[in-house]
Amino acid sequence: xxxxxxxxxxxxxxxxxxxxxxxxxxxxxxxxxxxxxxxxxxxxxxxxxxxxxxxxxxxxxxxxxxxxxxxxxx
Numbered sequence: 528x529x530x531x532x533x534x535x536x537x538x539x540x541x542x543x544x545x546x547x548x549x550x551x552x553x554x555x556x557x558x559x560x561x562x563x564x565x566x567x568x569x570x571x572x573x574x575x576x577x578x579x580x581x582x583x584x585x586x587x588x589x590x591x592x593x594x595x596x597x598x599x600x601x
Contacts, residue, residue, distance in 0.1 A: 528536045536544065
């Protein structure tokens with residue numbers, strides 16, 4: 528306070544000012560943090576398909592000359 532406003536406040540005044548700031552600004556900061564976290568999670572969930580995708584039966588596509596064996600369990 529002394530550097531910004533040129534006035535000195537004691538411990539009681541500083542504590543009161545801090546309590547006021549936390550009560551007035553705390554909920555807005557908390558709500559913004561929750562919104563940011565939700566946005567981050569939604570982006571990650573949307574990109575999950577790209578991260579966790581594996582081509583199916585890629586082995587046989589690469590081996591063009593090798594026929595697949597029929598299922599003999601019938």
